[in-house]
Amino acid sequence: MxxxxxxxxxxxxxxxxxxxxxxxxxxxxxxxxxxxxxxxxxxxxxxxxxxxxxxxxxxxxxxxxxxxxxxxxxxxxxxxxxxxxxxxxxxxxxxxxxxxxxxxxxxxxxxxxxxxxxxxxxxxxxxxxxxxxxxxxxxxQTDFLVKPGIFNNTIPGYSIRAKGKSPDGKVLYDLMIYDHKLSNTASNVLLAKEGYIYNSPDNNTMILKLKDGVRYEDSRARKAKAYNPRQQFTRFYFKETEQKFDMSAFAWKRTDENLFKSHHAMLNLRQLRLYTDSNAVKMDSLRNTVQREIQSYYFYFNDYYQPKNPITGIPEVNYTTRFTEVIPKDSRSAAIGSALSQMRYIKDVLNTKVGEDSFYRDKDIRYKIEFQRxxxxxxxxxxxxxxxxxxxxxxxxxxxxxxxxxxxxxxxxxxxxxxxxxxxxxxxxxxxxxxxxxxxxxxxxxxxxxxxxxxTDSSLFDIEQYRLRAERILAWVKARLGIRNRKTAEPPKSLHDNYTLSP
Structure with a gap:
């Protein structure tokens, strides 16, 4: 059974x-x-x-x-x-x-x-x-896609606009192409009534076959900026031509997975222990380096201006209002200036190291979180x-x-x-x-x-049970309120109520 x-x-x-x-x-x-x-x-x-x-x-x-x-x-x-x-x-x-x-x-x-x-x-x-x-x-990057009436800048060095296109997207009408490869200015502009798009056999080049158009080219963009009275402005008319575009930017490339192997989500328990220990060593080394670097800048001013106790070797400090009183007046300004410059140096060192320390501390937290996960x-x-x-x-x-x-x-x-x-x-x-x-x-x-x-077969979520309890509590409250109301409704008794007068 x-x-x-x-x-x-x-x-x-x-x-x-x-x-x-x-x-x-x-x-x-x-x-x-x-x-x-x-x-x-x-x-x-x-x-x-x-x-x-x-x-x-x-x-x-x-x-x-x-x-x-x-x-x-x-x-x-x-x-x-x-x-x-x-x-x-x-x-x-x-x-x-x-x-x-x-x-x-x-x-x-x-x-x-x-x-x-x-x-x-x-x-x-x-x-x-x-x-x-x-x-x-x-x-x-997104594949080359032309929307009617909007310039497309996905191909590096070119801006392409078409007023219309065929339903399959292969034929573009009323084309305008700006060539920015040699200059940021619109020095090379091509206009065509129609263009047919197709790819090369290796899919690395997009070919645009253009019909009935003209190309405008300004040679000033390729030469020096100095004024030349014999500037050339060229205009080419064509019945049919081809414009080739490099599509290497759209090629599908897989990144080497080894670049992501040290991420905390890509590690197992053994690797997390190893990375946590090595990160702790780097963090301790950084903090010890900072301590050694700034420790030499912490000293008492009176080490240089007050005689030391022959027994303890500690300078005897004697001042009433300020600690600078132990410094001679002729050296006081130089001492304060030196202290300020050293404080600035310590501040710069700490500001430089705090970012690196936060980086190691965050890595340590991530490793420990992934370990517990x-x-x-x-x-x-x-x-x-x-x-x-x-x-x-x-x-x-x-x-x-x-x-x-x-x-x-x-x-x-x-x-x-x-x-x-x-x-x-x-x-x-x-x-x-x-x-x-x-x-x-x-x-x-x-x-x-x-x-x-x-x-224990408890009826914890039995709504009927809670309804009955609520009704009993409500009835008890009403009963208590009814007793109080009856007591307050009766008139107060006086001494004359206990006696009757005989005729």
């Missing part, structure tokens, strides 16, 4: 988990496309480049899709079991909820272990390839399952209605706490350990509380 119950719970969990996982992945991919849609449109990418980018992004989004789908599927699973009274039947058979859920705990533990291995071994490689490809996608992904899956499973058993509602709303609310709480604390850790306001584990520490008591309520 236990085996059948275990199979029932596992099947009830795996199906919603797979469905919700792919739904969440699809939503996150759509958000990614909306974010980078301007970087992808109009650049002439091949279809496999877009698919490669989406594949890498899908792997990157597992770190967010896994915990959310774990929470949502656990609420749906136990909500369905509670709504169909299967949990009641399991408890009526004398099997506790903890024993019935034991295989599910093992499965979730395997998922969490797999998430940890994924974040340590696979995710750094995916981040490396994703970062390099996304950099190339964003850097690549490897573990928080696995633990977050366990935490959100521990919240979702008892929550579904208490709510006893299945489907994609109320469970989705509740799951989104709890995930938003977790995500907001995690994001705020991580940002505080990046800014150095709190320790990186607390910044990355804050959301888990805050929500862990909630998971324990919900687990206790589910094990």
């Amino acid at each position: 236990m085996k059948k119950i275990h199979l029932l719970i596992l099947k009830s969990f795996i199906r919603p988990f797979i469905v919700t996982f792919f739904i969440v992945m699809f939503v996150l991919l759509m958000l990614f496309l909306f974010k980078y849609i301007d970087d992808l449109i109009g650049k002439g990418f091949e279809w496999y480049v877009i698919l490669e980018l989406l594949a890498y992004q899908s792997a990157v989004q597992i770190s967010m899709a896994m915990p959310l789908s774990m929470l949502l599927s656990s609420i749906m699973t136990f909500g369905n079991l509670g709504e169909s009274y299967e949990l009641v039947a399991i408890k009526a058979a004398g099997i506790s909820l903890r024993k019935a859920m034991m295989p599910l705990f093992i499965l979730v533990g395997l998922f969490s272990g797999g998430a940890f291995l994924f974040s340590d071994y696979i995710l750094p490689i995916v981040n490396l390839k994703m970062g390099a490809l996304l950099y190339d996608v964003r850097v690549k 490897k573990f928080t992904l696995a633990v977050s899956c366990l935490l959100l399952f521990s919240i979702g499973a008892p929550l579904g058993a208490i709510i006893r509602k299945g489907g994609l209605g109320l469970p989705v709303v509740v799951a989104i609310i709890f995930f938003l709480i977790y995500h907001i706490i995690s994001t705020v604390s991580e940002k505080a850790a990046k800014e150095g306001n709190i320790d990186t350990f607390w910044g990355m584990w804050m959301a888990i520490f805050v929500l862990s008591p909630l998971a324990l509380f919900l687990t206790y309520k589910a094990a």
Whole structure:
């Protein structure tokens, strides 16, 4: 019987988990496309480049899709079991909820272990390839595209305008081309009634075949700026000619991935330890260098003007109002000027080194945050399952209605706490350990509380129960107010009320 119950719970969990996982992945991919849609449109990418980018992004989004789908599927699973009274039947058979859920705990533990291995071994490689490809996608220039009536400046050294074009974009009408390669002025202008666009066989050159046009060229732009009375202004009429444009700026080039290997998101645990130690050595060396460089400029003025104690070797300072009294008057101005110049030097040294020190300190924080992130992904899956499973058993509602709303609310709480604390850790306001584990520490008591309520069959989310309690409280308040009103409505008694007069 236990085996059948275990199979029932596992099947009830795996199906919603797979469905919700792919739904969440699809939503996150759509958000990614909306974010980078301007970087992808109009650049002439091949279809496999877009698919490669989406594949890498899908792997990157597992770190967010896994915990959310774990929470949502656990609420749906136990909500369905509670709504169909299967949990009641399991408890009526004398099997506790903890024993019935034991295989599910093992499965979730395997998922969490797999998430940890994924974040340590696979995710750094995916981040490396994703970062390099996304950099190339964003850097690549847009393919040559002419809009009617608007100058196009994407080709270096040229400005092209066409009043109209054919539906397929291959034929342009009423062309005007400015050539700026030799000068910033409009010294070379070409006008044509029609132009046909096609590429060379190697796709490195765009050829524009022009018909019925004229070229205006001013030779002053190529010569000295001195005045020359014999300036030449050339005009060429043509029936048909070709204008070639270098398209190397639009060529697709892949950046070497080794340039991104030292980024904190591209490192595993072993590499993060190594980079953290080497960065700490550089930071300590920088601070020791600054200390040695400015230490020689800190001394007492009275070291030079007051005799030292023969026993302690410390100068005896004797002044009443200012420390400059220990300096002779004829040397006081020189001493103050020397002090000011040394203070300026110390200030310049510190201002120069503070930027470098901040750079190493930020790198140290990033390495430590990424180190903790490897573990928080696995633990977050366990935490959100521990919240979702008892929550579904208490709510006893299945489907994609109320469970989705509740799951989104709890995930938003977790995500907001995690994001705020991580940002505080990046800014150095709190320790990186607390910044990355804050959301888990805050929500862990909630998971324990919900687990206790589910094990004791608590009606925590029963609206009818809260309505009855509210009615009892309202009735008690009305009763108390009614007693007080009756007491205040009775007239006060006097001594004459206790006596009656005989006739």
